[in-house]
Each structure stands twice: as C-alpha cells, then as structure tokens.
Amino acid sequence: MTEIGTVIQSPCVRNCCLNEEDICLGCYRHVDEICQWLAADPQMRKKILNQAAQRKMHYLRISKGLMSVMPTINK
Structure with a gap:
C-alpha cells in the first residue's frame, strides 16, 4: 500500500492547553x-x-483513579 497522496489530518481540536509536561x-x-x-x-x-x-x-486512567502516575511515553 502506498502513502503517496495520503493526507493525515491534524488531531488538533482547538482546545489547546499545555500541562507541566508540555502535553496539550x-x-x-x-x-x-x-x-x-x-x-x-x-x-x-x-x-x-x-x-x-x-x-x-x-x-x-489517571483521571478515573486507575493510575497514580503517568508512565513516560517517548516524544
């Protein structure tokens, strides 16, 4: 399958707010x-x-109390 011509739209939902880890x-x-x-x-x-x-x-999961700390996910 070719990627030529494939456009992947931005996931931006126009609700930008960065947390202390610079995650929107x-x-x-x-x-x-x-x-x-x-x-x-x-x-x-x-x-x-x-x-x-x-x-x-x-x-x-954190917001529902299922996890206490967010694991590091590579940038």
Whole structure:
C-alpha cells in the first residue's frame, strides 16, 4: 500500500492547553510534536497519533483513579 497522496489530518481540536509536561490536553500531543506536524511525513504523523492516543488513555486512567502516575511515553 502506498502513502503517496495520503493526507493525515491534524488531531488538533482547538482546545489547546499545555500541562507541566508540555502535553496539550486537547489533542495529547507534546509541544514538539505539534511543531513538527506540518513537516512530518505520513509515517511520522502516524507515530505522533499513536503516541498521542497512548497519552490520552493514560490521562483518562489517571483521571478515573486507575493510575497514580503517568508512565513516560517517548516524544
């Protein structure tokens, strides 16, 4: 399957608020990933989306009291 012509849309939900770890609490991307987005190829965008999804799951678990500390997820 080819990536040529594939456009992966930004996960931005226009609810930007960075926490103390520079993670946006709207899309769960790190500030570095947000800055890289426009120049990122489809493979890198998928990686960023996967990491953001993992962060979101961890934050939701923390907010429900299922975890006390968020594990480090590579940028």
